[in-house]
Amino acid sequence: MDKTNNILKNKATSRIGGKGSQRRKKKFVRKKITDKQKDLLKKKINDINKKILSLNNNNYKKLRDFIDGLINDYITDLQRSDVNNNEQFNYSSIKKYGAGFIYKYFFYPINNEKILIKTDIYPFLKKNFKKSGQDLFQKLIDSIDQILVKKEYDINLENEKYDEELFNRALNFFNIQSDKKVHFKDIRSKYREYIDSNIKDDLGNDLYDKDRCSKYFSILSKQYNDYLKSN
Secondary structure (H helix, E strand, C coil): CHHHHHHHHHHHHHHHHHHHHHHHHHHHHHHHHHHHHHHHHHHHHHHHHHHHHHCCHHHHHHHHHHHHHHHHHHHHHCCHHHECCCCCCCHHHHHHHCHHHHHHHHEEEECCCEEEECCCCHHHHHHHECHHHHHHHHHHHHHHHHHHHHCCCCCCCCCCCCCHHHHHHHHHHCCCCCCCCCCHHHHHHHHHHHHCCCCECCCCCECCCHHHHHHHHHHHHHHHHHHHHCC
16 A cells, blocks of 8 residues: 555656646746847847948938938838837837837937947837837848948939839838829928928927938939839
């Protein structure tokens, strides 16, 4: 009888120990995956920031135009279901304040000359975004990296040849739909609206940056005739 009891006791102990070990192992694996994701994101951001720091002021200003366009695309693509809404950070505020809101939480200034991506942003992303929202941020920084790698920021503003991607980015800056042909009078009207605006964002900056207004309007003006000939 004692022998039977001992066998049953050993089985129960083994069974409980096995399950406990499996649970602890799963937790350890999840933490390991999380740490790896965090490290990979930090490395990616550090690489991007180094490239940004290496740019001269002229090329950096050109890059900022691209980053602004990518952030506008990011805000457009972001859905309410991508965000873990709370009092400090929510979908409505992102849509209301736009690019200024994203710059505040995703970037930081250095020497009052350039902005860099926050390297410690992973916990913030985990707290405030669902997986789909985190993936969208990854897409944003991948796009910034590609622009830097390919040096796509080096724009020739005098080029009259139609560049679909750049032209659409300029239209998007002025919040003009690009799904059908646009009349130039509508472009000019939007330009006047933006350039004459005195509206400030929540950080006290001009809602519509005047330099970018002029630059994007120049792109649209120079490429418009060739744009009309495109399909």
